[in-house]
Amino acid sequence: MSDFHQNGIVTDFHNLTRRPLVELEDDLVRFSARRPMSLILPSLFSELEGPALAHIVDEIARVPYLAEVVIGLDRADRGQFLHAREFFSALPQHHRILWNDGPRLRALDAELEAQGLAPQQPGKGRNVWYCAGYVQASHRGAVVALHDCDILTYDRGMLARLFFPVAHPHFNYEFCKGYYPRIAEGRLNGRVSRLMVTPLLRALKKMHGPLPYLEYLDSYRYPLSGEFSMRAEVLDGIRIPADWGLEIGVLSEVHRNYSTKRLCQVDLADAYDHKHQPVSEEDASSGLNRMSLDIAKALYRKLATQGVTFSAEGFRTLKATYYRLALDLIEAYDHDAVMNGLSLDRHGEERAVELFAANLLEAGSAFLDNPGERPFIPSWNRVKAAIPDLPERLAEAVERDNAGQV
Numbered sequence: 001m002s003d004f005h006q007n008g009i010v011t012d013f014h015n016l017t018r019r020p021l022v023e024l025e026d027d028l029v030r031f032s033a034r035r036p037m038s039l040i041l042p043s044l045f046s047e048l049e050g051p052a053l054a055h056i057v058d059e060i061a062r063v064p065y066l067a068e069v070v071i072g073l074d075r076a077d078r079g080q081f082l083h084a085r086e087f088f089s090a091l092p093q094h095h096r097i098l099w100n101d102g103p104r105l106r107a108l109d110a111e112l113e114a115q116g117l118a119p120q121q122p123g124k125g126r127n128v129w130y131c132a133g134y135v136q137a138s139h140r141g142a143v144v145a146l147h148d149c150d151i152l153t154y155d156r157g158m159l160a161r162l163f164f165p166v167a168h169p170h171f172n173y174e175f176c177k178g179y180y181p182r183i184a185e186g187r188l189n190g191r192v193s194r195l196m197v198t199p200l201l202r203a204l205k206k207m208h209g210p211l212p213y214l215e216y217l218d219s220y221r222y223p224l225s226g227e228f229s230m231r232a233e234v235l236d237g238i239r240i241p242a243d244w245g246l247e248i249g250v251l252s253e254v255h256r257n258y259s260t261k262r263l264c265q266v267d268l269a270d271a272y273d274h275k276h277q278p279v280s281e282e283d284a285s286s287g288l289n290r291m292s293l294d295i296a297k298a299l300y301r302k303l304a305t306q307g308v309t310f311s312a313e314g315f316r317t318l319k320a321t322y323y324r325l326a327l328d329l330i331e332a333y334d335h336d337a338v339m340n341g342l343s344l345d346r347h348g349e350e351r352a353v354e355l356f357a358a359n360l361l362e363a364g365s366a367f368l369d370n371p372g373e374r375p376f377i378p379s380w381n382r383v384k385a386a387i388p389d390l391p392e393r394l395a396e397a398v399e400r401d402n403a404g405q406v
């Protein structure tokens, strides 16, 4: 049960009364007449074979207020796409799959590339970006929510709570971010959020003063959660990273575009578990190692747009400041875990912090050495200015793929 604290920056929707799901869903069915709702599911083909997605689909199938479900499917060949069509056919709602690696969508990607507008690398950000383009062309939803496909503790109450603040016709929130404690099997998880993002934001505040942007990011209880909802038009104007920087990128973009009075966060669940990636100390191209690099780069680039300047010396100080703060936080997490009867691998946490500290420098050199890199995907507004009919052609291509013309 969460408290009723408001941090004074974004509105916090708590779960104070455990309101029954049927009441929330009745409300949402009424809201949907004024604000129809679309759900985006960014998925890897491998997640269809994982332990979470079949249950997620069973739950979504029982949701009574959705106008459409849009599945972005990555890393699937033709046979796997056909299998995915079968798999998602359990959904009674209008649903479409974006076969991102299929010939039609690859051809559109090549067209964008020719104009310098294509996402520069595959990843969750690219997947979500194409789904956002499709949702705008389909015109079915006025509110769009998005969540990961590896949630082991999923129930459709999470979705109802995620949509509610933005779908309520008398509220004027543009964007809502989900949060929850990452607890599973007696362990405290969420290693990148707890051990990297929070102490990094605080180290940056120490160095650069309490910038409104940093205070804002730090006001989210779970800045890396993959669950958020927004008014459909928000998707038009944002520039997001193609990689694991997606979540930080989205938070930064809505801060740039809207007053914090239009932004909120919501308590989604008492516990949340998902697929845990290895830290992958030896391989910077995978696991939490890669994730932490992508996040640090996204953060530096967004700070640069706020007028913050960086230098090699500054990154060294940042590393030292971060490291001290992170070690202090480990102590706090450890004590909190003990009182709650949870376990925490203190040695593992300290090793992760050492790696993240090294990655802050690594990401810093990448930032200083490659000023010309195009890490953010252009906004859909820009794409529409350059190739006005691209969203419609994307929607057409998706229709044909889904009709089985593959």
Ligand SMILES: O=C(O)[C@H](O)COP(=O)(O)O
Binding pocket: 182, 189, 190, 191, 192, 193, 194, 224, 225, 275, 276, 277
């Ligand atoms: O949110 C996070 O911090 C990362 O996704 C890692 O999470 P985990 O420690 O729960 O695997």
